Amino acid sequence: MERTRKVIPLSEAIRRFVPDDCPSLAVGGMHMHNNPMALIREVIRQNKKIKRLITSPSADINADLLLGSGLVEEILTAYVGFEHLGLAPNFRRAVEKKTVKLLECDEPFLVYGFQAGAGGLPFIPYPKGLELNDLHKIDPEFYRFTTDPYTGEQVMTAAPLKPSVALIHCQEADPYGNAIFKGSEFTDRQMILAAETVVLQVEKIVPDLAAKYGATRVNVPGFLVSAVVEAPYGCHPTSSHGYYRDDEGHLRAYLQACKSPESWTEYLHRYVLDIPEEEYAATIGRGRLNSLRSEGVFE
Amino acid sequence: MSAKDYSGDKGHSQETGNPRESGRPEGKDDAGEKAYSAAELMTVVMARHLRDGEVAVMGAVSMIPMAACRLAQETHAPNLSYIAGGSGAVNPRLEPLVFSSCAAENLRADAMLPLPDVILLEGHGKRFDVFFGGGLQIDKYGNCNLVCVGDWHNPLLKGPGTVGLPFLPRAGRAVLYTTAHNARTFVEKVDFNSGPGFLDGPETWLGQGLPGEGPALVVTPLCVFDFEERSKVMRLKSLHPGVSREEVVRNTGFRPALPPEVPVTPEPTLSELVILRRLDAAGVLGKLV
Numbered sequence: 001m002e003r004t005r006k007v008i009p010l011s012e013a014i015r016r017f018v019p020d021d022c023p024s025l026a027v028g029g030m031h032m033h034n035n036p037m038a039l040i041r042e043v044i045r046q047n048k049k050i051k052r053l054i055t056s057p058s059a060d061i062n063a064d065l066l067l068g069s070g071l072v073e074e075i076l077t078a079y080v081g082f083e084h085l086g087l088a089p090n091f092r093r094a095v096e097k098k099t100v101k102l103l104e105c106d107e108p109f110l111v112y113g114f115q116a117g118a119g120g121l122p123f124i125p126y127p128k129g130l131e132l133n134d135l136h137k138i139d140p141e142f143y144r145f146t147t148d149p150y151t152g153e154q155v156m157t158a159a160p161l162k163p164s165v166a167l168i169h170c171q172e173a174d175p176y177g178n179a180i181f182k183g184s185e186f187t188d189r190q191m192i193l194a195a196e197t198v199v200l201q202v203e204k205i206v207p208d209l210a211a212k213y214g215a216t217r218v219n220v221p222g223f224l225v226s227a228v229v230e231a232p233y234g235c236h237p238t239s240s241h242g243y244y245r246d247d248e249g250h251l252r253a254y255l256q257a258c259k260s261p262e263s264w265t266e267y268l269h270r271y272v273l274d275i276p277e278e279e280y281a282a283t284i285g286r287g288r289l290n291s292l293r294s295e296g297v298f299e
Numbered sequence: 300m301s302a303k304d305y306s307g308d309k310g311h312s313q314e315t316g317n318p319r320e321s322g323r324p325e326g327k328d329d330a331g332e333k334a335y336s337a338a339e340l341m342t343v344v345m346a347r348h349l350r351d352g353e354v355a356v357m358g359a360v361s362m363i364p365m366a367a368c369r370l371a372q373e374t375h376a377p378n379l380s381y382i383a384g385g386s387g388a389v390n391p392r393l394e395p396l397v398f399s400s401c402a403a404e405n406l407r408a409d410a411m412l413p414l415p416d417v418i419l420l421e422g423h424g425k426r427f428d429v430f431f432g433g434g435l436q437i438d439k440y441g442n443c444n445l446v447c448v449g450d451w452h453n454p455l456l457k458g459p460g461t462v463g464l465p466f467l468p469r470a471g472r473a474v475l476y477t478t479a480h481n482a483r484t485f486v487e488k489v490d491f492n493s494g495p496g497f498l499d500g501p502e503t504w505l506g507q508g509l510p511g512e513g514p515a516l517v518v519t520p521l522c523v524f525d526f527e528e529r530s531k532v533m534r535l536k537s538l539h540p541g542v543s544r545e546e547v548v549r550n551t552g553f554r555p556a557l558p559p560e561v562p563v564t565p566e567p568t569l570s571e572l573v574i575l576r577r578l579d580a581a582g583v584l585g586k587l588v
Contacts, residue, residue, distance in 0.1 A: 030385045030401045030414070031359060031385065031399055031400065031401040032399060032401075033399070033401045033402065033403070057385070057414075057418075057462050057463070058359060058385055058401075058462055077460060078460045078461060078462050079445075079459045079460030079461070079462045080459060080460060081359075081459030081460070083359050083360050083398070083399050083400070083401075084359075084360045084398040084399065087457075087458075087459060088459065091457070091459075092456075092457045095454070095457040096454060096456075096457050104446065104451075104460065106461050106462065106463070106464075106465045106493075107418060107461075107462045107463045107465075108418055108421075108422070108463075108465070108466075111414070111415050111418045114415075115415065126422075127422040127423075127424065127469055128469075128509065129468035129469045129495075129507065129509045129510075129511065130422075130465045130466065130468070130469070132465075132468055132492075132495040132498060132507070133461070133464070133465045133492050133493050133494065133495055134446075134451075134491050134492045134493065135446075135461070135465070135493065138451055183386075183403045183406050184385070184386045184387055184388075184401060184403075184405075184406065184411065184414070185413055185414070186385055186387075186401070186414050187414055187415060189413065190415055239402065239403065241403040241406070242403060245402070245403075246399070246402075294403060
């Protein structure tokens with residue numbers, strides 16, 4: 001019997017593995033790096049409703065584009081912004097106008113939560129002192145306290161997170177879903193460990209990844225991955241570590257486009273709704289994309 | 300297009316919330332007469348504060364702390380270690396400096412920790428000596444706010460979120476900074492405490508028994524603050540060259556402790572500037588403030 005290859009076209013991956021009403025969708029990437037934008041744009045094209053969007057500790061255009069598309073009911077996040085470029089316009093607008101429910105947390109809530117979700121742990125207790133900020137006062141149901149059985153003291157806890165689907169960018173994968181992060185893995189590997197279903201987008205499919213890098217470098221095992229999509233430049237306008245830089249000009253243009261409903265609609269149609277993902281690179285321009293290449297950072 | 304086009308929502312830092320423009324309108328004119336920028340002076344102040352053998356950690360948009368760590372390593376603290384934000388990079392050798400804490404360029408470094416390991420160690424309590432932070436708001440007890448201005452349920456301004464700032468009470472000394480020294484940043488009390496300093500003062504802080512030492516230093520384009528030992532209130536430590544005590548008071552939304560004699564912040568030495576400009580040949584620091 002032959003081993004199953006997991007490489008499928010992008011549209012099929014989203015159609016098959018993201019439910020039309022997705023209970024919880026985790027999106028990888030941190031700041032303007034390694035955002036799985038090809039998968040995210042396809043989620044928007046296929047009009048998938050997202051009950052709960054879960055981000056890494058620092059989301060960027062990955063969350064902001066989804067929020068702008070109006071498909072998200074609630075968002076669990078510790079940060080949505082554009083780092084040195086400014087605040088996230090759709091996030092800010094949706095929260096201030098209450099068109100999205102914000103479940104605001106800190107970085108460890110997500111990191112501990114993925115760890116607990118991955119390992120079947122009932123919760124993870126916080127170190128003492130992390131209850132001194134005001135986050136747990138927003139909603140007492142959200143950050144819950146329990147008694148430390150060793151000291152008898154009250155401790156704050158983080159609940160397990162088990163996203164229904166995680167959309168993650170890796171730089172390279174083999175046909176069976178084994179994959180690598182060429183640079184930082186951020187919290188993307190934890191999302192992979194915690195999610196029920198994982199869809200990967202990669203810059204390149206490599207026939208035998210372990211032979212190319214050695215198995216010790218391949219730390220995403222294929223048995224955790226449901227589908228792999230080859231999507232060169234699929235992180236644009238964010239960076240893909242080891243392949244290309246973020247496109248600061250495009251990110252600035254995006255922020256500008258978000259300023260009025262007309263320009264936002266135009267952006268959404270031009271780069272997402274009116275083209276299949278296969279035409280995205282040509283829409284941005286091959287020359288522009290090639291000028292962002294940054295291979296050799298780690299070599 | 301320039302950063303000016305985003306006057307409503309300027310660049311800010313994850314850990315600091317800093318708008319990129321100075322809150323000091325006359326700052327630009329003065330900068331032309333000086334041999335260094337305000338950001339370079341801030342970098343030098345932070346670098347001199349770091350001790351050999353310490354471990355420092357920082358979040359997003361941390362060009363100034365990163366440059367400070369590099370400068371300290373090349374002068375008095377060759378055994379300093381620092382971790383560059385979400386990249387997990389330990390001791391990046393950044394030349395030139397880059398804007399994003401998570402850019403791949405940070406990974407030209409000594410080592411890389413997966414981010415969950417960095418978060419784990421931030422909870423340890425004794426692994427890190429210095430944590431760089433800040434906020435949209437910073438109050439007189441050094442509490443920081445990156446969550447919202449106004450009431451959380453009806454915010455006047457929704458901030459980006461707090462990320463790792465809640466670790467401040469466990470992460471050694473907090474070195475806070477802002478590139479916008481004005482009365483909107485420095486407030487009597489933060490609207491939302493997302494990065495605890497000395498909480499509501501000594502009574503609330505001293506009972507906690509936490510491993511962190513609390514806020515130690517606040518660096519701005521106008522001055523340096525530390526904290527009064529007994530009251531835990533922010534205290535004017537030094538005035539940058541050409542800045543008056545009145546200017547600091549006018550731009551600070553609370554009454555800082557004001558010693559009778561306040562020295563002038565020592566200027567960067569020529570050798571410090573030579574090192575900084577080698578690290579920052581593109582002049583990133585010069586453009587910040």
